[in-house]
Amino acid sequence: MIVNQRVRKYFMAVLAAGMLAAAAIAVAHHSFAMFDTTASVTLTGTVTEFQWTNPHAYIELDVPNSGGGGKQHWSIELGSPSILQQSGWKYKDLKFGDKVTATINPLRTHEPGGLLVQVTLPDGRVLGNGPGRGPAAPAPTPAK
Amino acid sequence: MKRLSIPLPQAVLVLALVLFYSLGVSAVAQTPSVKPPDLSGAWGPYGGGRGADPKLAAVPASPIVVKPEYVKAYDAIRAADAEANRRGEPLASASSACIPSGMPSMMAVAIYPIEVIQTPNQVTIVAEAFMQVRRIFLDRPQLPIDEVPPGYFGRSVGHWEGDTLVVDTIGIKTSVQYQRVPHSDQMRITERFRLAAPDVLHDQITIQDPVTLEKPITYTLSYRRLPKYEMVEFVCDNNREFANDKGAVQLKLGGR
Numbered sequence: 001m002i003v004n005q006r007v008r009k010y011f012m013a014v015l016a017a018g019m020l021a022a023a024a025i026a027v028a029h030h031s032f033a034m035f036d037t038t039a040s041v042t043l044t045g046t047v048t049e050f051q052w053t054n055p056h057a058y059i060e061l062d063v064p065n066s067g068g069g070g071k072q073h074w075s076i077e078l079g080s081p082s083i084l085q086q087s088g089w090k091y092k093d094l095k096f097g098d099k100v101t102a103t104i105n106p107l108r109t110h111e112p113g114g115l116l117v118q119v120t121l122p123d124g125r126v127l128g129n130g131p132g133r134g135p136a137a138p139a140p141t142p143a144k
Numbered sequence: 145m146k147r148l149s150i151p152l153p154q155a156v157l158v159l160a161l162v163l164f165y166s167l168g169v170s171a172v173a174q175t176p177s178v179k180p181p182d183l184s185g186a187w188g189p190y191g192g193g194r195g196a197d198p199k200l201a202a203v204p205a206s207p208i209v210v211k212p213e214y215v216k217a218y219d220a221i222r223a224a225d226a227e228a229n230r231r232g233e234p235l236a237s238a239s240s241a242c243i244p245s246g247m248p249s250m251m252a253v254a255i256y257p258i259e260v261i262q263t264p265n266q267v268t269i270v271a272e273a274f275m276q277v278r279r280i281f282l283d284r285p286q287l288p289i290d291e292v293p294p295g296y297f298g299r300s301v302g303h304w305e306g307d308t309l310v311v312d313t314i315g316i317k318t319s320v321q322y323q324r325v326p327h328s329d330q331m332r333i334t335e336r337f338r339l340a341a342p343d344v345l346h347d348q349i350t351i352q353d354p355v356t357l358e359k360p361i362t363y364t365l366s367y368r369r370l371p372k373y374e375m376v377e378f379v380c381d382n383n384r385e386f387a388n389d390k391g392a393v394q395l396k397l398g399g400r
Binding site for chain 2: 029030031033034035036051053054055056058060073075077080081082083085086107108109111112113130131
């Protein structure tokens with residue numbers, strides 16, 4: 001299932017200002033301009049691969065077409081393992097076959113890919129895309 | 145053979161004097177007047193936010209003023225960057241190709257930590273992003289600038305001035321740029337590392353270039369100590385960003 005929505009403008013203005021301030025001194029792996037950070041898409045599907053790699057981690061996701069029949073494959077870019085670890089991720093948090101719901105900033109090219117905002121794991125935890133991206137703090141681990 | 149005999153009190157005095165001078169001289173030679181602080185360990189960017197002390201924060205770069213003959217090209221590449229980003233087609237760069245950022249950019253890559261390994265004769269700095277390593281020699285002089293083959297991290301020598309580690313770096317490839325600022329093979333980077341607080345490290349960076357810069361660029365990076373942090377590896381074996389035929393970064397989709 002895919003849901004499109006516009007992200008509230010003032011939130012993006014604040015985020016953009018923060019990123020600009022950080023960019024004044026620091027450098028990053030690449031510009032995020034290829035993603036439309038003013039738009040978000042919510043995808044619910046099945047993980048086909050979770051790549052815990054540099055310079056970025058990726059979630060490969062099969063998303064069933066709404067209205068039944070067929071599916072579309074999406075590639076979702078995350079931060080690097082270092083960045084993700086700093087916001088509570090572990091490399092086995094996702095695996096083949098997991099059902100997840102992910103919110104992404106889509107590619108401006110309209111190809112089926114995007115930048116992760118947050119993902120809800122099968123155990124209910126919600127993880128973001130590194131400090132300052134997605135949920136502010138990792139959700140508490142559910143009681144065993 | 146007749147043995148030379150020295151009265152005991154005089155022998156003790158001579159021995160004491162010899163010991164005093166040898167110890168005293170070597171102590172002066174080997175021990176700086178102030179014991180250098182220990183900068184060893186992992187450090188992350190000291191950011192803003194709750195609990196942050198603005199007095200310890202990073203200081204942004206002074207205005208970048210390039211020599212007149214470099215203004216046109218510098219303005220053009222920045223305009224091209226901005227326009228490409230507006231279009232959503234960011235220009236490919238060394239960084240998007242996973243080429244190390246080099247000096248001085250490597251000292252602040254996004255929120256990646258650095259690690260300082262301090263010994264009496266060498267300070268080694270490892271940047272987690274792209275696993276960049278620089279070695280700062282404390283026991284030898286700098287070479288003439290034309291004898292250092294240009295690279296990404298250059299040749300660094302340093303010395304302690306009280307509580308401050310002063311580092312001189314030369315020999316950076318002209319393609320290794322800070323914020324697109326043009327530089328020549330005469331660029332020189334001076335750094336002053338000091339603890340601004342027990343767990344806050346400042347690196348004041350000054351970039352000088354008599355060929356391309358009208359005046360030096362100075363900024364200060366601020367790091368907080370990460371006592372329990374374990375540095376992670378960073379091997380770019382899954383770089384999906386590639387430069388398309390327009391020179392823009394594009395993302396390879398659908399897995400490796």
